Amino acid sequence: MSLSKNSIACPLDCYDTCEALYENGLIKGNKNHRVTNGKLCINFANLQNENFLKTAYYENKEITLEESLNILVEKLKNTKPENTLFYKGAGNLGIMQSITKIFFASYGSVLTKGSLCDEIGGYGLAKGRGKLVNPPIENLINSDVIIVWGRNFSVSSPHMYNLVKDKTFITIDPIKTDIAKKSSLHLQLNPKTDHELALLLTRFAYMEDMEDEEFIKNNSNNVEDFFDLAKEKPLLSYEKTTGISLTDITKFFELIKNKKVAILIGLGVQKYYEGAQIIRTIDSFAAYIGVHNKDYGGVWYLDESAAGYEKQIVSKPKKKIPLPEVDFSQFDLVFIQGANPVVSAPNTKRIVEGLKNSFVVYFGTTLNDTAKYANLIIPASNFLTKGDVRLSYGHNLKAVSNAVIEKEEGTISEYELASFLTKEFSFENLKAEEEILNYYKNTVPNKSHKMETFKFIEELEIENLYENKEENQYYFITAKRKRNLNSQFESDDKAYFNPSSGLKEKEMVKLFTDYGEAIFEVALSEDVKENCILTYAGNKKANYLTPFKKDEVADSATLQEVLVTIDIS
Ligand SMILES: Nc1nc2c(c(=O)[nH]1)N[C@H]1C(S)=C(S)[C@@H](COP(=O)(O)OP(=O)(O)OC[C@H]3O[C@@H](n4cnc5c(=O)[nH]c(N)nc54)[C@H](O)[C@@H]3O)O[C@H]1N2
Ligand SMILES: Nc1nc2c(c(=O)[nH]1)N[C@H]1C(S)=C(S)[C@@H](COP(=O)(O)OP(=O)(O)OC[C@H]3O[C@@H](n4cnc5c(=O)[nH]c(N)nc54)[C@H](O)[C@@H]3O)O[C@H]1N2
Numbered sequence: 001m002s003l004s005k006n007s008i009a010c011p012l013d014c015y016d017t018c019e020a021l022y023e024n025g026l027i028k029g030n031k032n033h034r035v036t037n038g039k040l041c042i043n044f045a046n047l048q049n050e051n052f053l054k055t056a057y058y059e060n061k062e063i064t065l066e067e068s069l070n071i072l073v074e075k076l077k078n079t080k081p082e083n084t085l086f087y088k089g090a091g092n093l094g095i096m097q098s099i100t101k102i103f104f105a106s107y108g109s110v111l112t113k114g115s116l117c118d119e120i121g122g123y124g125l126a127k128g129r130g131k132l133v134n135p136p137i138e139n140l141i142n143s144d145v146i147i148v149w150g151r152n153f154s155v156s157s158p159h160m161y162n163l164v165k166d167k168t169f170i171t172i173d174p175i176k177t178d179i180a181k182k183s184s185l186h187l188q189l190n191p192k193t194d195h196e197l198a199l200l201l202t203r204f205a206y207m208e209d210m211e212d213e214e215f216i217k218n219n220s221n222n223v224e225d226f227f228d229l230a231k232e233k234p235l236l237s238y239e240k241t242t243g244i245s246l247t248d249i250t251k252f253f254e255l256i257k258n259k260k261v262a263i264l265i266g267l268g269v270q271k272y273y274e275g276a277q278i279i280r281t282i283d284s285f286a287a288y289i290g291v292h293n294k295d296y297g298g299v300w301y302l303d304e305s306a307a308g309y310e311k312q313i314v315s316k317p318k319k320k321i322p323l324p325e326v327d328f329s330q331f332d333l334v335f336i337q338g339a340n341p342v343v344s345a346p347n348t349k350r351i352v353e354g355l356k357n358s359f360v361v362y363f364g365t366t367l368n369d370t371a372k373y374a375n376l377i378i379p380a381s382n383f384l385t386k387g388d389v390r391l392s393y394g395h396n397l398k399a400v401s402n403a404v405i406e407k408e409e410g411t412i413s414e415y416e417l418a419s420f421l422t423k424e425f426s427f428e429n430l431k432a433e434e435e436i437l438n439y440y441k442n443t444v445p446n447k448s449h450k451m452e453t454f455k456f457i458e459e460l461e462i463e464n465l466y467e468n469k470e471e472n473q474y475y476f477i478t479a480k481r482k483r484n485l486n487s488q489f490e491s492d493d494k495a496y497f498n499p500s501s502g503l504k505e506k507e508m509v510k511l512f513t514d515y516g517e518a519i520f521e522v523a524l525s526e527d528v529k530e531n532c533i534l535t536y537a538g539n540k541k542a543n544y545l546t547p548f549k550k551d552e553v554a555d556s557a558t559l560q561e562v563l564v565t566i567d568i569s
């Protein structure tokens with residue numbers, strides 16, 4: 001982290017949390033930020049070239065910022081607070097983005113809980129170990145073998161990958177991803193069978209005498225129950241359900257035996273109704289072979305980036321509703337900040353209908369797909385013009401942002417908007433912006449990745465997708481892509497199939513699920529498993545197919561809990 005006045009944090013929602021330096025109008029990656037290591041990625045370049053919003057709009061007509069703020073105040077004063085919704089996305093992950101929550105919670109708006117992203121997995125991991133803290137980056141560097149499990153490591157965290165690119169990799173993923181191609185072994189499993197694979201690996205670990213007796217003795221008292229769970233099914237049955245041969249499992253153990261092992265778990269394993277149970281089974285396998293609590297290796301996921309800090313931005317909403325289930329039509333006014341639900345939230349048809357039936361205020365930096373449905377658009381000032389701090393969910397370094405250029409006159413920062421509204425409604429003054437930022441800049445968080453107790457998972461109650469899948473149906477995979485950041489920047493709206501599908505390149509197909517349908521252009525790729533369809537994050541059609549149903553415990557999106565059929569009529 002740099003304390004110089006010209007550092008800029010990349011605001012994008014990304015594991016790497018890079019820091020840049022602004023010098024004479026040029027922006028370069030900070031060489032002293034260990035993860036950034038002097039380089040920035042294509043998405044940072046995309047962000048620099050972004051056509052930032054400079055004007056406010058009301059019913060599609062340009063108005064001044066002041067007019068837009070007056071309309072907002074007027075609307076809020078004439079609407080019942082409980083009929084308003086505050087909806088925040090992940091367009092900018094700086095901590096100051098949450099400041100507006102304080103106002104909307106005091107005003108009485110409904111807020112959201114859960115996420116479209118990682119909460120299911122976070123819940124599952126915390127359940128077994130009480131907290132969610134990644135090991136320090138040094139532990140990754142000190143490992144020999146890295147198991148990349150449901151994460152496209154070299155694409156979704158390119159800088160973390162660069163730090164360890166010479167290690168031995170094993171990838172567990174239905175898609176032959178970039179990191180799978182760089183791996184010594186790729187286990188191309190069927191989607192939503194990771195819990196079974198983890199149990200199978202546990203059986204082999206036992207046979208290989210790889211149980212970490214010391215970790216288990218010191219931290220846990222229920223390993224027998226976990227092992228009983230692993231023994232419930234015959235070994236060979238796992239071969240069929242997971243699609244992984246026992247020969248490949250043998251190779252897996254040849255690669256990890258007597259090695260320092262790191263496991264990087266990504267979103268892929270948990271986009272399902274029982275995703276929390278699935279990830280906990282993986283973590284239990286990891287604990288069984290003793291990956292935890294060492295000075296090397298460990299398990300990484302998207303951690304609670306603010307762990308170890310005292311929360312400086314505290315809001316107390318009266319009511320919260322699960323994010324994936326939000327129905328905008330239930331509200332008289334919705335305030336959408338830093339989000340693009342028309343592309344990123346599940347079940348696009350329902351989202352669009354909802355937006356059409358509410359007064360929509362959009363507060364963002366660009367005219368995105370959601371802004372098209374807004375009655376009132378308030379332009380947020382861009383990342384180069386406002387101070388912020390970014391904590392990372394991928395590693396233990398932070399990045400600091402300074403206002404390095406003057407903001408456009410017609411725009412307003414999140415802090416300025418929150419202060420303005422707070423004054424208009426005569427609510428208690430906000431804490432000073434500098435005070436909040438200085439706290440995060442100067443505080444060394446009090447956190448440790450070491451766990452005091454570990455509770456192995458003892459039972460699984462999972463409805464397997466493979467049990468319900470018809471021969472002509474496909475699993476639905478939706479994953480990140482190099483050249484865009486969720487719905488920001490260019491999009492790839494194609495549906496990727498294996499050539500064995502018999503479809504033709506560029507052919508248009510109608511796909512449907514229990515939740516919706518859309519027409520896609522076909523792209524063929526050997527990288528996609530035969531029984532899967534791949535669409536990338538930011539695909540404008542993908543979420544027509546996804547369920548708005550939350551998972552079983554974490555109020556979060558289950559984007560892959562769905563089977564897809566091709567409409568041949
Ligand atoms: N370039 C780029 N980087 C990004 C982002 C971006 O949009 N673009 N987005 C950022 C955000 S918001 C996040 S949350 C992170 C997420 O980054 P990742 O954790 O890498 O998540 P995904 O790319 O969604 O999915 C990872 C992998 O899971 C695989 N997968 C799907 N289903 C299954 C399954 O059932 N089992 C297993 N084992 N694997 C499965 C997919 O094929 C995919 O390769 O990336 C961040 N970084
Ligand atoms: N099909 C499918 N759907 C997905 C995913 C997937 O992989 N596949 N991934 C899911 C995941 S992991 C995530 S995290 C979500 C992300 O979904 P969202 O949180 O909705 O994020 P984005 O769609 O990227 O939209 C972010 C918007 O924020 C605005 N913005 C950027 N910077 C600022 C700023 O400084 N201030 C303000 N006020 N606005 C700003 C930009 O204009 C941008 O349009 O999508 C989820 N949806």
Ligand code: SF4
Nearest residue numbers: 010014017018041044
């Ligand atoms: S890798 Fe991620 S954090 Fe780093 S510059 Fe690119 S988008 Fe930003």
Ligand SMILES: [Mo]
Nearest residue numbers: 013116117118
């Ligand atoms: Mo995400």
